[in-house]
Amino acid sequence: MVVGTGLALLALSTNALAEPCDTVLAALQQERHLSQVKQTEGKQTTEYLDGPNIALSLSCALGKPNIAVTWDGPAPDQGFYDLVGRTGSLVSTRSAADVVKASKQCRKEALKDESEIATVEQKGLAIECQAFARDGGGTTITVFSE
Template sequence: MNTDALMGVGAGLVLLALSTNVFAEPCNDMLSALQQERHLSQVKQTEGKQTTEYRDGPNIALSLSCATGAPNIAISWDGPTPDQAFYDLVGRTGSLVSKSPAADIVKASKQCRQQALKDDSEIATVEQKGLAIECQAFARDGGGTTITVFAE
């Protein structure tokens, strides 16, 4: 391999490392914040911290995905109707991803869930300035709700 080719490979590796660090920094901050949530217990983390999963009791699961450029958080409730603690967690953790205040995220999440329950696909989306929420909700088989908060 000649010197120019080696320099090109070296420059490419430096750019890859820099771009990985740019994406990793917001996720590292979010992971630190999630570690401070007193009821969350980390249960799994993929190599490179692309996905980190948590549990909060028997009904709540949370997943932070850093695999793409902008992180997202998915919070799931196993059961018929999520309690207020679930929505509080959606608001707090959703505000790590979005610049929207927790109260706005909770309101949009409840709206999204109601829309999903009325839709045959069981899926709905609520978009506002700086916030995008996708949810799935169903009453069959004991019920369930998943709220995913994206940076918009």
């Protein structure tokens, strides 16, 4: 009886952790320009492409989802930031406009920093980014759930 109870609790906790990711995955399936290219076993990581310059990765490995959006090239276009805003608001409590504003601020700070990395933290929003101009440029914005 004790073993069965432990397994039931484990199953419940695993389902509870998967639930936020399932909701985000369902929303990402509705993004008309995203094409899923890879998904690991157990849906720990799901990767998408949006045209030749944009890649998106949803990570559910830690129970709380985070989304990383990458731009391959110099300055990201507005479509990139719109995607960051829409998908970032799925994993944070902030609006898409707030996510876009913080993402642009983070990228600007990363370009100025020698390490090419910056972090922006606000109530209900945590963003880490890497941005560089060398080798043709690139930007990755990661939005964390908390």
